[in-house]
Amino acid sequence: MKFRVKDMDIATGGTLVAILNKADARKLDLHSADRILVHNGKSEITCILDISESNKAVPPGKIGLFEEVLQHLGVKNNALVEIKPTGKPESVTHIRDKLFGKHLTYEELYHIVGDITHDRLTDIEKTYFVSGCFTNKLNNEEIVDLTRAMVHTGKKIKFKGITLDKHSIGGVPGNRTTMLIVPIIAAAGFTMPKTSSRAITSPAGTADTMECLAKVELPEKRIREIVRKTGACIVHGGSMNLAPADDKIIEVEHPLSIDAEGQLLASVMAKKYSVSASHVLIDIPMGKSTKANNWKAAKRLRKKFELIGRKLSMNVKVIITDGSHPIGRGVGPLLEAEDVMAILRSDPLAPADLRKKALKMAGYLLEMTGKYRWGQGLKEATRLLESGKALVKMNEIIRAQGRQQRPKLGQFRHAVRSGKIGRVREIDNEVIAKIARMAGAPTDKGSGLYLNLRLHDPVKRGDLLYTVYAESQFNLDLAKEILRQNNGYEIH
Amino acid sequence: MKFRVKDMDIATGGTLVAILNKADARKLDLHSADRILVHNGKSEITCILDISESNKAVPPGKIGLFEEVLQHLGVKNNALVEIKPTGKPESVTHIRDKLFGKHLTYEELYHIVGDITHDRLTDIEKTYFVSGCFTNKLNNEEIVDLTRAMVHTGKKIKFKGITLDKHSIGGVPGNRTTMLIVPIIAAAGFTMPKTSSRAITSPAGTADTMECLAKVELPEKRIREIVRKTGACIVHGGSMNLAPADDKIIEVEHPLSIDAEGQLLASVMAKKYSVSASHVLIDIPMGKSTKANNWKAAKRLRKKFELIGRKLSMNVKVIITDGSHPIGRGVGPLLEAEDVMAILRSDPLAPADLRKKALKMAGYLLEMTGKYRWGQGLKEATRLLESGKALVKMNEIIRAQGRQQRPKLGQFRHAVRSGKIGRVREIDNEVIAKIARMAGAPTDKGSGLYLNLRLHDPVKRGDLLYTVYAESQFNLDLAKEILRQNNGYEIH
Numbered sequence: 001m002k003f004r005v006k007d008m009d010i011a012t013g014g015t016l017v018a019i020l021n022k023a024d025a026r027k028l029d030l031h032s033a034d035r036i037l038v039h040n041g042k043s044e045i046t047c048i049l050d051i052s053e054s055n056k057a058v059p060p061g062k063i064g065l066f067e068e069v070l071q072h073l074g075v076k077n078n079a080l081v082e083i084k085p086t087g088k089p090e091s092v093t094h095i096r097d098k099l100f101g102k103h104l105t106y107e108e109l110y111h112i113v114g115d116i117t118h119d120r121l122t123d124i125e126k127t128y129f130v131s132g133c134f135t136n137k138l139n140n141e142e143i144v145d146l147t148r149a150m151v152h153t154g155k156k157i158k159f160k161g162i163t164l165d166k167h168s169i170g171g172v173p174g175n176r177t178t179m180l181i182v183p184i185i186a187a188a189g190f191t192m193p194k195t196s197s198r199a200i201t202s203p204a205g206t207a208d209t210m211e212c213l214a215k216v217e218l219p220e221k222r223i224r225e226i227v228r229k230t231g232a233c234i235v236h237g238g239s240m241n242l243a244p245a246d247d248k249i250i251e252v253e254h255p256l257s258i259d260a261e262g263q264l265l266a267s268v269m270a271k272k273y274s275v276s277a278s279h280v281l282i283d284i285p286m287g288k289s290t291k292a293n294n295w296k297a298a299k300r301l302r303k304k305f306e307l308i309g310r311k312l313s314m315n316v317k318v319i320i321t322d323g324s325h326p327i328g329r330g331v332g333p334l335l336e337a338e339d340v341m342a343i344l345r346s347d348p349l350a351p352a353d354l355r356k357k358a359l360k361m362a363g364y365l366l367e368m369t370g371k372y373r374w375g376q377g378l379k380e381a382t383r384l385l386e387s388g389k390a391l392v393k394m395n396e397i398i399r400a401q402g403r404q405q406r407p408k409l410g411q412f413r414h415a416v417r418s419g420k421i422g423r424v425r426e427i428d429n430e431v432i433a434k435i436a437r438m439a440g441a442p443t444d445k446g447s448g449l450y451l452n453l454r455l456h457d458p459v460k461r462g463d464l465l466y467t468v469y470a471e472s473q474f475n476l477d478l479a480k481e482i483l484r485q486n487n488g489y490e491i492h
Numbered sequence: 493m494k495f496r497v498k499d500m501d502i503a504t505g506g507t508l509v510a511i512l513n514k515a516d517a518r519k520l521d522l523h524s525a526d527r528i529l530v531h532n533g534k535s536e537i538t539c540i541l542d543i544s545e546s547n548k549a550v551p552p553g554k555i556g557l558f559e560e561v562l563q564h565l566g567v568k569n570n571a572l573v574e575i576k577p578t579g580k581p582e583s584v585t586h587i588r589d590k591l592f593g594k595h596l597t598y599e600e601l602y603h604i605v606g607d608i609t610h611d612r613l614t615d616i617e618k619t620y621f622v623s624g625c626f627t628n629k630l631n632n633e634e635i636v637d638l639t640r641a642m643v644h645t646g647k648k649i650k651f652k653g654i655t656l657d658k659h660s661i662g663g664v665p666g667n668r669t670t671m672l673i674v675p676i677i678a679a680a681g682f683t684m685p686k687t688s689s690r691a692i693t694s695p696a697g698t699a700d701t702m703e704c705l706a707k708v709e710l711p712e713k714r715i716r717e718i719v720r721k722t723g724a725c726i727v728h729g730g731s732m733n734l735a736p737a738d739d740k741i742i743e744v745e746h747p748l749s750i751d752a753e754g755q756l757l758a759s760v761m762a763k764k765y766s767v768s769a770s771h772v773l774i775d776i777p778m779g780k781s782t783k784a785n786n787w788k789a790a791k792r793l794r795k796k797f798e799l800i801g802r803k804l805s806m807n808v809k810v811i812i813t814d815g816s817h818p819i820g821r822g823v824g825p826l827l828e829a830e831d832v833m834a835i836l837r838s839d840p841l842a843p844a845d846l847r848k849k850a851l852k853m854a855g856y857l858l859e860m861t862g863k864y865r866w867g868q869g870l871k872e873a874t875r876l877l878e879s880g881k882a883l884v885k886m887n888e889i890i891r892a893q894g895r896q897q898r899p900k901l902g903q904f905r906h907a908v909r910s911g912k913i914g915r916v917r918e919i920d921n922e923v924i925a926k927i928a929r930m931a932g933a934p935t936d937k938g939s940g941l942y943l944n945l946r947l948h949d950p951v952k953r954g955d956l957l958y959t960v961y962a963e964s965q966f967n968l969d970l971a972k973e974i975l976r977q978n979n980g981y982e983i984h
Contacts, residue, residue, distance in 0.1 A: 001966070008502070011546040026935045027967075033747040054503040054559065067546065096748050099627060124619045124747050131623035135591060255525040255580075255616050256588050443518040474493070475519075 001028065003063035007077040011067035014119045014248070018047035018083075019064030025051050030085055033122045037084040038063070038073065045072045046086060048122050091115040092125055098132035106145040113149040116245045126252045130260055138262030140304070144311045146262065150243040150270035155220070157242075158276045159227055161191040164365050165277035167268050169301075170202055171290035173433050174328035174351075174451075177283070178206045179234060179340040180358035180385075183394040185365055186232035187384045193227045193275050195237030200250065203436035203448055204333045207236035212337040212445050215402035226400040233397060243270035259291055261304070269308050279315045279368040281361055285323025289429040292320070317368055321357065325427040325455045328354035332441035332448015332469070334407050344391040353454075359385065407445040410469035412476040416483065418459045420491045427455055431488030435468060438478040444471040453489075465489050493520065495555035499569040503559035506611045506740070510539035510575075511556035517543050522577055525614045529576040530555070530565065537564045538578060540614050583607040584617055590624035598637040605641040608737045618744045622752060630754030632796070635761075636803045638754065642735040642762035647712070649734075650768045651719055653683040656857050657769035659760050661793075662694055663782035665925050666820035666843075666943075669775070670698045671726060671832040672850035672877075675886040677857055678724035679876045685719045685767050687729030692742065695928035695940055696825045699728035704829040704937050707894035718892040725889060735762035751783060753796070761800050771807045771860040773853055777815025781921040784812070809860055813849065817919040817947045820846035824933035824940015824961070826899050836883040845946075851877060899937040902961035904968040908975065910955045914984045916947050923980030927960060930970040936963040945981075957981050 001024075008019065018038055020030065030036065034049045047069055052058035063081060065073075075081060094108040104112075112129060115121050121129075138146060164185055168175055178194060185192045196206035196216075207216050216236040218226070223240065226233045238247075246267045253260065272280045282305050284291075284298050292298035302318040309316025328339040328351040342350035343358070363378030372380055384390050432449060440447030452464045459465075465487065470476035493516075500511065510530055512522065522528065526541045539561055544550035555573060557565075567573060586600040596604075604621060607613050613621075630638060656677055660667055670686060677684045688698035688708075699708050708728040710718070715732065718725045730739070738759045745752065764772045774797050776783075776790050784790035794810040801808025820831040820843040834842035835850070855870030864872055876882050924941060932939030944956045951957075957979065962968035 010500070010502075010549045011544070027932075029929050031746060032743070052503070056559070057502045067548070092748065096750075099623065099748070099750065101627075122747065123616050124744055127616045127619040128623055128748050128750075131591065131620055132627065135593075135624065135627040251524070252616055254523060255614065256584065256591070256620050258588070258591065258620075437521050440519070 002080050002082050004061060005070070005075055005077060005079045005081055006058060006062045006064045007070060008064045008066055015122065016045060016047045016069050016072070016119060017050055017066045018069060019050045019052050019058045021052050021055060021058050021060040021062065023060045025049070028085060033124060035086045035088060037086045038065070038069065038081050039084070040073055040075055040079065040081045043073050045069060046120065089115050089120055091121065095125060095129045095132060098136060099128060101136045103139060104142055104145070106148065109142065109145045110149040110152065113146070113245045114153045116248050117153045123252060126249065130249060130252050130258060130263065133262050134258055134260040140307055140311070143262045143265050143304070143308055146266040147269045147273060147308065147312060150245050150266055151273045153245055154243045154274060155241045156274050156276065157220070157224070159191045159193050162279065162369055163191045163193065163275065163277045164279045164369070165192065165194065165272045165275065166281040166283065166361060166365065167272070168283040169285060169291050171287065171429060172285045172323045173203060173326040173331040173429055173436065174336055174339065174354065175285065176206065176209055176328060176336045176340055176354065177358040177361055179210060179337070180343055180355070180390070181362045181365065182232050182234050183344065183390040183397060184362040184381050184384050186230060186397070187389040187393040188366055188380060190231065190369060191227065192232040193223070194232065194234050195240060195242060195271060195275065196234060197237060199442040200254070203331055203433050203441035204336050205442065206234065208333045208442040208445070209336045209340070210234045211404065212334045212407055214398040214404055218401065226397070230393070230396045230400050232393070233401065235401065237271060242274035243267070246270060261301070264291070265304055265308055269312060272314065273312055277314060279365065280309060280317070281365050281368065282316060282318040283361060284318060284320045286320055287323035287325070287429060290323040315368055317364060319361070319364065326429060326432055326451060327357065329451045330448060331432055331436045331451070332439070333445040334409060335448045335450055335469070344385070344394055346386060346388070410440065410444065410446045410471045412470040412473050414468040414476055414480060416465045416468065416487050418461060418463045418465055418489070418491055420459065421461050422459055422492045424453055424455050424457050424459060424489055424491055426490035428486070428488040428490070431482070431486050435479050435482050435488065438475065438482055439468050439470040440472065440475040444475065447471050447475060459491050494572055494574050496553060497562070497567055497569060497571045497573055498550060498554045498556045499562060500556045500558055507614065508537060508539045508561050508564070508611060509542055509558045510561060511542045511544050511550045513544050513547060513550050513552040513554065515552045517541070520577060525616060527578045527580060529578045530557070530561065530573050531576070532565055532567055532571065532573045535565050537561060538612065581607050581612055583613065587617060587621045587624060590628060591620060593628045595631060596634055596637070598640065601634065601637045602641040602644065605638070605737045606645045608740050609645045615744060618741065622741060622744050622750060622755065625754050626750055626752040632799055632803070635754045635757050635796070635800055638758040639761045639765060639800065639804065642737050642758055643765045645737055646735045646766060647733045648766050648768065649712070649716070651683045651685055654771065654861050655683045655685065655767065655769045656771045656861070657684065657686065657764045657767065658773040658775065658853060658857065659764070660775040661777060661783050663921060664777045664779065664815045665695060665818040665823040665921055665928065666828055666831070666846065667777065668698065668701055668820060668828045668832055668846065669850040669853055671702060671829070672835055672847070672882070673854045673857065674724050674726050675836065675882040675889060676854040676873050676876050678722060678889070679881040679885040680858055680872060682723065682861060683719065684724040685715070686724065686726050687732060687734060687763060687767065688726060689729060691934040692746070695823055695925050695933035696828050697934065698726065700825040700934040700937070701828045701832070702726045703896065704826045704899055706890040706896055710893060718889070722885070722888045722892050724885070725893065727893065729763060734766035735759070738762060753793070756783065757796055757800055761804060764806065765804055769806060771857065772801060772809070773857050773860065774808060774810040775853060776810060776812045778812055779815035779817070779921060782815040807860055809856060811853070811856065818921060818924055818943060819843070819849060821943045822940060823924055823928045823943070824931070825937040826901060827940045827942055827961070836877070836886050838878060838880070902932065902936065902938040902963045904962040904965055906960040906968055906972060908957045908960065908979050910951045910953060910957055910981070910983055912951065912983045913953050914951055916945055916949050916951060916981055916983055918982035919947055920978070920980040920982070923974070923978050927971050927974050927980065930967065930974055931960050931962040932964065932967040936967065939963050939967060951983050
């Protein structure tokens, strides 16, 4: 059946959508979310169908196409195209099976992940997948298979030498250990091609923070060169097409803040497996706002990580750390980058807690390689930091990636002072993160918080707790609105 | 923050959508599916946010609005509106709880169903709800509460006299008992305000079939008058706003053909409860293509229906019937309507199986009222049918609803003949339904199948099994494509 194209002037950035009028859809026995093959003699593409209830948006006889579809077919407004109903992709059957509690095989997971990667599934179908994996759980076999499927539907890269990697589970503002560990490890002569993410719900991701110092969006070829030259990199993983299904799965988890454990494990491990890491250190911060909010959950997660690692032939070590309060003093991309650089410069005012945690983790990684005896890793990491070798390496990495003009600290500032006397008993990660985000982080790089008083510090009335930095009055006001309810500090 | 309106020229027919450019969304810390309040000083409305990745569809500084939103706000292209982020509706928290296995209270289900009714939830959120109810199950208490919530977010109507209702679970082509039972019951002096659905995946719903004889889309006021005058009606429930959330839930079940038992029970019972039915007969056809495909499942479902009925103070009787093959001879709106009228006219060629089943069911309903002794119901029903009183009542109902010009039988025909000798051992409901749909049913009222040979009939080579009727060559060809693989008859 032939239809005349209507350019809908909409890009989804993903899913391939075609819209038919209600009457035409009924005639062809087609429903919303059915698949149709649209072709014009020269090329063809399978689209997901949407139904127009009104005759205004898409009248009978017309087919509304989104930008991605128009581009792929190479057609314009008013062109004639033909359509043919096609079945649902096989992966939908597998998703249905998962909802019924079936265990999925590698091939089945590969189908699903492949279709997610290529935008062949609707939001509803992806949601059923996440939901089925969440309520019916993935067993260890399935998590390993999901990890492999995610990697094999993207790119897998191999670097020279012993390749190390690390990952910190999120939820703790300021926990910027990566930017310290990478130069220390590279200074010790190992390979650490670190791909990091941008913030989704936090005030800064490692990619956002590193971007204050160097370019992080680089083509894969450049990244290979940088790693060959310096032994390391700290770049945004997005442009590298590593486990691309992962982000698309996270998109449907976000609306309900669903944290399907199986998907979390597969998501983390897939990124490590994609860069062929042989030794991986996982940091599980434990605190009320983090994914593991008690010892039992943290230990369970540790066991899972170790098991999945073994099955993927990676040497995985997991540490459980204190995630109850922010780490370092800065919260927000620039302020966190400055904490990192202060530690690398051995500045006496640099935050001791972040320094200590990063050294400990770097030490573990060094020991995992087998080149350092137990207890010698931390010593070597400390030596590399204190001797300035890590700073030299960091500058080498920055130069290789392309130095960035350092952003300016937000000019709109607000001092938050204590109304009480006592000690800081608690600093709420979620409130601190929310204030920093309202102030503009991570989009506005110079926005965020600088913590003056830390956990256990004594407090007098009127003492400065922290300063809020924003790049606009608008964002400072948004932050102040949160502050009116809660400043995140528990003092008594 | 102020934005200039871009009229997207799209109507969703439901969800209220507003689109911001990616850069603006990041600045305001807004994500896809977040809620924003859009206002222009005079009116305001909460929309679900979509993000435009491209600057073409929605450039920075603009807000793309769908038709429903434009109409509600009373604004046009280029108007200035202000937006304010608002939280997610409370119901999202309850949906999350259900995914974690919590039992939901009436108030929580009422929130969810209310938000579904008013299009305040996204497809992703609705899918999580259906999925949570499917995998974590609804207990009896929750099913009753969901039923009540569905009724109370719509309209509840009370009629005079003893109000009877019936429902047949789908999956059996030709099972058009309603159009026989209603006139018999009304002829006996009881009230039977039957609201029926249109076909979703079957070749004909009762509403589609009745529409061959009379108008079925009537305003509530007219329906009340018709029932007062004739004691009954057979109308499409859609226009009456009875349990309106039901259809919106079915929409997200469809893509994966999920049949959540709890939702099925609530869906059926809500329609009965909405018209304040006191006596309800439920028909559970059992067969490989129906919802209950074995005795255990059928009996389980029967028990559930009876229990839910008791809790809602309705007298519910459930019968389990043979659902293994089509009933009657016609499949498709007009052909089924003709079967019904032939039975009412006591035509000797009318299908005996449909007649027998309808009489049995009408008899049960009469006995349930307590006005007929056990065994007397069937006798009275038969008397009302054979005396022509049911036909008189049917014509009265048709006149009251407004007689329709009878559609014409499809002019494009194809005879399907047997290639074998033997007996008809099986007629596959799903294949028969698929062929009828491809032929154009239910949209084309005169399309469908007329079964010449029935189950257990002896067959000679070349005997006519059935005729396919279509209103266009295009649809006849679609039906023939299915026929090439399977004609639905098992003969040996």
